Amino acid sequence: MFNSPVVGLLGGGQLGRMLMESANRLNIQMNVLDSENAPAKQISGHDGHVTGSFKDRASLRELAATCDVLTAEIEHVDTYALEEVAPRVKVEPSWRSIRIIQDKFMQKEHLAKFKIPQAEYRELEYNSRDELAKIGEELGYPLMLKSKTLAYDGRGNFKVKSKADIPVALEALEDRPLYAEKWAYFKMELAVIVVKTKDDVLSFPTVETVQEDSICKLVYAPARNISSSIDNKAQELARNAVAAFEGKGVFGVEMFLLEDDSLLLCELASRIHNSGHYTIEACSLSQFDAHLRAILDLPIPPSSLNIREPAIMLNILGGSNPDSHLKVADRALSVPNATVHLYSKGDARPGRKMGHITVTAPTMHEAEATMQPLIDFMDGKTQTSKPQSSIASSRATIGVIMGSDSDLKTLVPGLKILKDFGIEPEVEITSAHRTPEYMAEYASTAAARGIKVIIAAAGGAAHLPGMAAAHTSLPVIGVPVKGSPLDGVDSLYSIVQMPRGVPVATVGINNSTNAALLAARILGAFDPAVKKKVEAYAEEAKDVNLNVKGTKMRELGWEKYFEQMQS
Known part of the structure; x- marks a missing residue:
């Protein structure tokens, strides 16, 4: 390797800063084109940097004259300037790819040629009310009105809930080139970091992203509560999408997981990506290491992209006070297995990405427990604040439900065992007959809250376990409760005789001990501490x-x- 080529970087923000950290470890000189005190320049003291705008053609020519390879940490660059210098310096990924990707409508048109699944979309030619109203009739409401260019972190997007929103939507995105996209009813947002080399297209595992006000707030790696089949399909979709473009390097691919477990590509970025920051701590090679290796044709062992242990990444977003991000970082310093990355971007502004925190742990459950106090602190919550709803706030991994409070005494032995195991379950009263809507909401949202197993106790007709199983794909363990004139035998038969296709595990009458132990065994298959x-x-x-x-x-x-x- 090492007389390594000089890398020129367009943009020196936080992504460039983390890329510079990787370059420094390999003695790779990276020359940055950006403002004088850009974050990436602050950790690289040499005379090869260029002060100027990465959109300025003269500045880009100056950078290109000092480099062997040009790459970018942002899509919003002058691709015509890149096209001009391409005969004299390698541009990775290709300027053609960046030009297509930086125009999101052109990106969708290009991906459609390769049959990449996407939400339906329509171009606006005139940005008129009548035109958008006609599109609304075709696609249905709600729909998302999007700017083709210069859109990120929700800027340049507007949700059109009905025809009445059309005037304000067009006013909000005035003078932008626009297209409309059919609303995707998703149950989870996923992302995959893809690495395109001269020989192959590789991918990191699928992660779950959580957005707040259209800005990525959290990344869970690997994605929670998805099957290995969905993980593989998501990676395959991401690799196929990236394979449709020229050039080498890291690409960030975002997608929607729909209710029927199908996938739709949301958008693709021709650069290192916010959803891949977790790789610095969680993988042998980070996305930044992989990008440099890819554009310089250095080896990338595929197994080095695997996650070594679960991780959660929390973006530190600026608040109303200029030092709000520093307070979050200070709090994180006392958290075990938490790594703080500050971007040295000056004063905070609301919504501005000022840094991130990554927590790693042997299990996702442990990582969630470690990260939650930091999330609460950043959100301004106190430990004494009470959640409005257990459904919205619980971080338990086992849900315990009963049709009536009279069933609680049957469940106590099992609850005590879970407590002895250090498992704090989510305990609720909900009846399949008296509160059917709440029961359906509880079961259908359990997986999204992190619940892995549901224990359901019921007497008499005992429909609760079966109805819960009908509203979730999680394992459900039924506990028949004695107390009816038939001494619980009716409850046992009701639970155990489920129709094919809707399984419910069933323990003996009043045997919550076995229900708790079975639930713990299920968790223990994936959590060594519980095992x-x-x-x-x-x-x-x-x-x-x-x-x-x-x-x-x-x-x-x-x-x-x-x-x-x-x-």
């Missing part, structure tokens, strides 16, 4: 049976032992 506690419980039961009770019976004899049992 150890289940194994310890089983070992203790074995010891009591063999060494405590067995020894006592041998010493006393069975008759005396039985007498003591009856006393």
Whole structure:
């Protein structure tokens, strides 16, 4: 490698700064075109940088004259200037790709040629009310009105809920080239970082992104509550989309996961991406390492893109005070396994990305528990504030529901076991008959809240476990409750005799102990800490049976032992 080429970078913001950190570790000189005190320049002290705008043609020519390879941390560059210098310096990815991608309508048209699944869309030729009203009739409401160019972090987008919103939408995006997109009813937003090399198209695992006011707030790596099949399909979709473009480097691909588990591509970025920041701590090679290696034709072992342990990335967004981001960073310094990245961008402004925090842990559950206090602190919440709804606020992994509070005494033994295991369940009263809407909402939203298993106790007709299973793909464990004239046998039959296609695991009558242990075993298949506690419980039961009770019976004899049992 090493007489390495000089890399020229258009843009020296936070993405350029993190790319510079990777370049510095490999002794790669990177010359940055941006303002004098840009964040990337602050950590690279040499005379090769260029002061100016990455949109200015003369400045770009000056940078190109000092470099072997040109790349960009932002799409909004002058691609005609890149086309001009391309005969003399390599441009990665290709200026043709950047030109297509920076115009989101042109991007969608290009991807459509390769049959990449996307939401329906229509171009506005005149930006007139009648034109948009006609599109609204074709696509239906709501729809998203989007600017073709210079749109990011929700800027340049406007949700049109009905025909009445058309005038204000067109006024908000006045003088922009526009297109409209059919609203995607998604249950989760996903993203995949793709690495295009001279020989291959590779991808990092699928992550879940959470947006707030159209700005990425959180990234969960890997994505929570998706199957390996969806993970693979998302990566395949992302790789296929990137393969449609020329050039090498990292691309960020965002997509929607719909209710039927199908995927729609949202948009694609020809650069390192906010959804990939977690890779710095969670993977052997970060997206920044991978980008440099790709554009310089250096080796990228595919396994180095795997996630070593779960991670959550929280963007530090500026608040109303100029130092709001520093207060969040200070709080994060006391959090174990939290890494703080500040971007040195000066004073904070509302919504401005000032840094990010990444938390890693052996399990996603542990990472969530570690990160949540930081999320609450950034959101201005206090530990004493009470959630409005347990459905909206719970961070439990096991949900325990009962049709009536009279079922609680049956559930107490199991709840105590979960507590001993360090699992704090989400406990609710909801009836399949008396509160059917709430029961349906609870079950259908459980996975999105992080619930992995539902325990449902019911007596009599005992429809609660089956109805919960009908509204979720999570495993449901039914606990038949004794108390009816048939001593719970009716409840047992009602739960165990579910029709094909809607499975419910069923334990013995009133046996919440087994329900709790089964739920813990399910969690333990993916969480080593829980697995150890289940194994310890089983070992203790074995010891009591063999060494405590067995020894006592041998010493006393069975008759005396039985007498003591009856006393």
